[in-house]
Every structure is written in C-alpha cells, then in structure tokens.
Amino acid sequence: MNKVIIAPSLLAADFRNLEREFEKINSSGAEWIHFDVMDGLNVPNISFGFPLLDATRKLTNKYIDVHLMIENPSKYFEEFKKYGADGLTIHFENQPNIKEQLQTIKSLGMKAGLVINPDTDVAVLEPYLSELDLILIMSVFPGFGGQKFIDATYDRVKQARKLIEDSRRCIILQVDGGVSLNNSHALICAGADALVCGSALFKADNFEGYVLKLQDNI
Ligand code: DX5
Ligand code: ZN
Numbered sequence: 001m002n003k004v005i006i007a008p009s010l011l012a013a014d015f016r017n018l019e020r021e022f023e024k025i026n027s028s029g030a031e032w033i034h035f036d037v038m039d040g041l042n043v044p045n046i047s048f049g050f051p052l053l054d055a056t057r058k059l060t061n062k063y064i065d066v067h068l069m070i071e072n073p074s075k076y077f078e079e080f081k082k083y084g085a086d087g088l089t090i091h092f093e094n095q096p097n098i099k100e101q102l103q104t105i106k107s108l109g110m111k112a113g114l115v116i117n118p119d120t121d122v123a124v125l126e127p128y129l130s131e132l133d134l135i136l137i138m139s140v141f142p143g144f145g146g147q148k149f150i151d152a153t154y155d156r157v158k159q160a161r162k163l164i165e166d167s168r169r170c171i172i173l174q175v176d177g178g179v180s181l182n183n184s185h186a187l188i189c190a191g192a193d194a195l196v197c198g199s200a201l202f203k204a205d206n207f208e209g210y211v212l213k214l215q216d217n218i
Contacts, residue, residue, distance in 0.1 A: 004188055004215045005172070007032035007065050009198030010056065011047055011145045021202070022059040028208040029215065032063040034176070034196045035085070036145075039070040042091070043143035050083050057084025065089070067115065067176065067196075069142050074101050081108045089113030089136050089174075092124055102131040113174070117141060118150050122159040129167045134194070135160050140177030145198040149178030154190045161191025184214045 008030050013021040025033060035053060040046040056064060066085040070076070073090050074097075080088055088105045092098065092114055105112040113134035114125060118141060125135055137156050140147035157175060164171045175192045180200035187195060195214055204210035 002193060004184075004192070005032055005174075005194035006030040006201075006211050006214050007034035007174070007194060007196045008201050008211075009034040009036060009145060009176070009196050010052075011036045012198030012202040014202070018055070019059065022056075024207040025062065026060055028211045030062070030211045032065045032194070033060060034198075035064055035066045037066060037068050037070055038143065041071045042094075043069040045143045050079060053080070053083040053085065063087065065113075065174075065196075067136070067142075074104060077101075077104055077108055077110075081110055085110055087111035087113055087134065089115050089134060091142075092116045092120055098128060099131055102128060106131070106133075113172075115176075118152065118156075122156050122163065125160065125163060129163065129169055129171065132169075132171050134172040134174055135164070136174045136176055137192075138177050139175050139179065139183075142177070147178050149180070149183050153183075154186055157187060157190040157192050164191075179214075181210070181213055185216055188216055 008025050036047050038045045038047040063086045065087050067089050088110050102112040111133035113136055114128055115136035117138050139149050139153040160173055172194050173192050174194035175187050176196035179195050179197045201210050
C-alpha cells in the first residue's frame with residue numbers, strides 16, 4: 001500500500017496566527033494543503049480566495065490542493081494557476097462541460113479533480129475517468145468545516161476504488177469532511193489514498209503526531 005497523502009484543510013487553521021500554522025504544516029509529514037474556496041452561491045458559506053492563495057504559495061512548498069465550491073469555476077482557472085494552485089477539483093453537481101473543464105485544468109499544468117456530494121451516485125464519475133487525476137468523495141455536505149462524518153462514505157469509497165481499479169488508471173482517491181482518527185483507518189482500508197483533515201487535525205495537541213497517525217504510520 002502506498003503512503004497515504006494527508007491534506008490539512010486550511011479552513012480550520014487559526015487565522016490570527018497563520019504563520020505559526022504554516023510552520024506546523026511545513027514541519028509535519030503532510031504532503032498537501034487543502035484550500036477550500038466557497039462563494040456563498042454554490043454552498044451556503046464564503047471562505048477565501050486569491051489573496052490567501054498567494055500568501056499560502058509564499059508560505060509553503062507543499063502541493064496546494066484547491067477545492068472549488070463556486071459558480072462558474074472555469075472563469076477563474078488561469079488565476080488559480082497564477083496564484084500557485086497545483087491542483088483544482090471541481091464539483092460534478094450543476095456543472096456544464098465537465099470534460100472540457102477538466103481538460104482545461106490539465107492544459108494549464110494543474111492536476112484535475114472531480115468531487116461528488118454525499119447524495120450523488122458514484123457511478124456518475126465513470127465517463128470522466130480518462131480525464132481525472134483525482135476523485136474526491138465528500139463525507140459531509142460541503143460548506144462548513146467541523147461537520148459529522150457520514151458513515152455511508154465507506155461504501156462509496158469502496159465503489160470509487162473499484163471504478164479506479166477497473167479502469168487501470170492512476171487516479172488518487174480522496175475523502176473530505178469530518179475525517180479524524182475515528183475513521184481514517186477504515187477509510188484507508190476502503191481504498192482512500194488521500195485524506196483531507198481540518199478541525200480534528202488543527203485541534204490536536206501534537207499536529208505532527210496526528211498526521212503520522214492519520215497516515216496509519218504509528
Ligand atoms: C467542507 C470542506 C472541507 C472542510 C473539512 O465543505 O470542503 O474541506 O474544510 O474540514 P473538517 O475536517 O473539519 O470537516
Ligand atoms: Zn474541501
């Protein structure tokens with residue numbers, strides 16, 4: 001089994017002490033930073049955008065994994081690239097031209113991801129497998145950090161893993177929402193290879209140690 005990618009979700013960081021939060025992230029074994037962009041239209045919350053992405057790029061060398069929860073995301077792909085995004089993940093729900101959007105993300109030199117909400121059928125992913133670097137299975141309804149993990153996610157991860165295996169493609173399978181040590185091991189066993197973790201990780205007394213435990217390393 002490959003090492004699991006841990007992506008601390010910046011939404012849960014202490015914004016009064018951002019530099020210190022980045023020191024914690026940078027000195028941990030977390031490979032990615034998860035960057036949630038919400039516009040108040042696509043989800044019932046507003047988070048952050050380009051100025052923070054610009055600062056994030058300057059504060060870390062880690063892979064910046066951008067999760068777009070915004071209307072008309074393709075309008076902004078180039079700007080996300082300019083400010084330092086390494087990968088962009090778009091929602092399947094209410095989107096036109098998904099294939100073209102994924103191709104554009106890749107043509108700009110970023111990894112392309114597709115995310116589905118907890119009530120979207122996993123099978124909808126199938127037509128897009130050839131364009132995908134990453135599949136994200138939401139384990140909460142998007143919009144807020146700190147929500148309760150939905151248990152039906154385990155079966156959905158297994159289903160998505162099977163789709164990936166059957167396609168013989170190299171696609172990262174990520175889970176986002178309510179991830180903690182209460183479910184990380186089971187998620188990895190179900191086939192997840194990247195875990196987003198916000199509240200549980202930033203609240204932990206030992207950030208670095210929590211990352212290791214999430215990776216099933218200790
Ligand atoms: C929810 C976001 C998640 C969130 C995860 O809409 O997409 O990335 O920040 O945070 P926790 O781990 O607190 O659920
Ligand atoms: Zn997210």
